[in-house]
Amino acid sequence: MQQSHKRSKVLAGAACAALAGITVQVAAQSTVETPATKAATVAAASPAEHVEWGYTGPTGPDHWSALSKDYAICNTGQQESPIDLKDAIPADLGPLSIGWKRLAIRATNNGHTVQYDAPAGSRFSVGGKTYQLAQFHIHHPSEHLLNGRRFPLEIHFVHKLGDGSFGVVGVLVASGAGNPTLQKLIAAIPAERGATSTGPVIDPRALLPVARGFDRYEGSLTTPPCAESVDWVVMRTPITASAAQIEKFAGFFPFNARPIQPLDRRFLLTSR
Numbered sequence: 001m002q003q004s005h006k007r008s009k010v011l012a013g014a015a016c017a018a019l020a021g022i023t024v025q026v027a028a029q030s031t032v033e034t035p036a037t038k039a040a041t042v043a044a045a046s047p048a049e050h051v052e053w054g055y056t057g058p059t060g061p062d063h064w065s066a067l068s069k070d071y072a073i074c075n076t077g078q079q080e081s082p083i084d085l086k087d088a089i090p091a092d093l094g095p096l097s098i099g100w101k102r103l104a105i106r107a108t109n110n111g112h113t114v115q116y117d118a119p120a121g122s123r124f125s126v127g128g129k130t131y132q133l134a135q136f137h138i139h140h141p142s143e144h145l146l147n148g149r150r151f152p153l154e155i156h157f158v159h160k161l162g163d164g165s166f167g168v169v170g171v172l173v174a175s176g177a178g179n180p181t182l183q184k185l186i187a188a189i190p191a192e193r194g195a196t197s198t199g200p201v202i203d204p205r206a207l208l209p210v211a212r213g214f215d216r217y218e219g220s221l222t223t224p225p226c227a228e229s230v231d232w233v234v235m236r237t238p239i240t241a242s243a244a245q246i247e248k249f250a251g252f253f254p255f256n257a258r259p260i261q262p263l264d265r266r267f268l269l270t271s272r
């Protein structure tokens with residue numbers, strides 16, 4: 001258990017696309033069970049209302065709905081993320097086209113995670129929709145499980161569609177061989193919350209597994225306001241990072257994963 005519960009200074013910034021101006025739908029009842037998590041309290045602000053939220057204690061996931069009316073769906077929604085990726089139904093999901101370009105590292109420690117900005121021009125397409133890459137960031141441990149298995153890290157590539165919805169590509173990271181690109185990204189993390197640093201040019205495609213099988217489902221942002229407007233694509237094959245790389249990331253963000261949410265009436269599809 002991290003000693004924590006001290007409230008961090010308020011920051012502007014957004015984890016996992018917790019962006020201002022998202023219309024939050026009010027969904028039906030249903031109590032989402034969120035198991036208690038050990039975590040560091042990393043409180044920060046919603047750009048909209050400057051409401052602090054974190055991953056444990058009184059501002060943790062069990063209480064997100066109570067923190068702001070804008071977060072109401074976090075504990076009442078029925079299409080929330082992350083989920084355990086299991087019992088997926090094989091389907092013809094069409095090709096997954098990823099057109100990410102090389103970019104110069106621009107890393108911001110927003111108190112919840114490290115966010116790497118992506119300049120315009122990178123995109124991915126799935127199911128006839130094309131999304132523009134806005135940023136990517138890292139969770140420790142993974143938020144999605146794969147057949148009940150949790151991984152040390154998960155990278156979220158957050159893309160936007162013009163209508164305000166999102167397409168997020170998730171990449172699970174297992175412990176194994178080091179990833180040279182991840183090394184550069186982790187080395188650029190600013191220690192100070194709210195700080196931004198720059199680094200060398202990297203190719204984000206080096207963070208993708210060779211095998212391109214993926215799962216797809218309709219879900220939500222995994223941070224407040226938890227808006228249920230995310231087309232999730234999670235790669236079925238993890239990449240690897242070294243134990244030292246994982247440890248270094250964990251030094252900055254000891255725990256920034258939301259608990260697993262129920263699938264409810266949704267279908268989880270997997271590419272054939």
Ligand SMILES: [Zn+2]
Pocket residue numbers: 015016137139156222
């Ligand atoms: Zn995320």
